[in-house]
Amino acid sequence: MSTAPPEVPDRATVDETVKVIIDHAPRIFSWNYDRSRPQLVTLYNKAMGSQWNSVTDLDWATDVDPEAMVATQADPNPIRLIAEKAVGLPGSPIASWGKKELDQLGLEILKAQLSQFMHGEQGAMMVAAKIVETVPWIDAKYYAATQTMDEARHTEVFARYLHDKLGESYPMSPFLEEQITALVEDSRWDLAYLGMQIVIESLALAAFGGMLKAATEPLLKKLLRYVMSDEARHVAFGVLSLSEYYADLSEAELKIRQEFLIEATINNRSRSTTPEVWERMGVDTKAVVPYLKEAASTMGNTVDSGFVANFYSKLVPNVRKLGLLDANDGYLRERWGKAGLLAFDHGPDTADDYDSYDAVAADRSVGA
Ligand SMILES: [Fe+2]
């Protein structure tokens, strides 16, 4: 009996589904195998101990009803709250909307967010692999290799959840794509670390935490708890590595890193609403945005304050630990202070509290 050969997609089909990025960083082979960084050794050992299995640790047979899931969310999404307010504004293009449409919007937002998580996780997998190749320290190469595996698992579970339970995904937001592409292209290994391990991972921790707080569906809840266990270690890896490296850089070199952080925070637009959500709802994005802005302005900054607080309460102490808040006579402290972001200056950094996120170890200790 002959078996037909597997169908190989043609060149044009492949080209449509990939994006090529040229990485300018030199690869470093290290001949020094001494385990000279005990905190990274501890982190690596914990990463090995808390690996989880995406197939056997999550119950994929869980029945998920997307509509019911959104209708019973503990904490409605901020964009939904803004839309609810915009419904009542005179002349609003969504004036006819009721609960049904708002629930549908909630579902589209959930899909859009999970899609950005999925694409961002693939980016994190590539950056972690880049760190394996470009960092000069053996302990950091070992750790980044475990992170690469973590990020593969994260990409896989978000993709599977979207595909099996929600049905469809959204393309990557151009802002997130631009941010991650720049990190993959950069010739300086520490910039990939700073952008991914410190900024994007802290952002991810805050975003996953927000979604976990709102979630009532058990599969999504466990998936997020387990992903967050890994992410906290990833941030700790960045803090431990860069605080050593930045101790030896000149003020001029540190200034470049401070500018990078200003660009990635104050000037960052990566959280803008995906226009595709409105397109799928059959609403002209251009027509609805002014009403959303008006609705948001009447609600003050209370809508998104939970997320912002979560993000900066981690980011600011971590950046302080790297010495970047105070270098160059407090250049970054002054800029972030003016933007009102320094309320969290005295919180614990993630290198100190990452263990508290380890839901995998916690579940195992009670036999869950
Ligand atoms: Fe991840």
Ligand SMILES: [Fe+2]
């Ligand atoms: Fe991560």
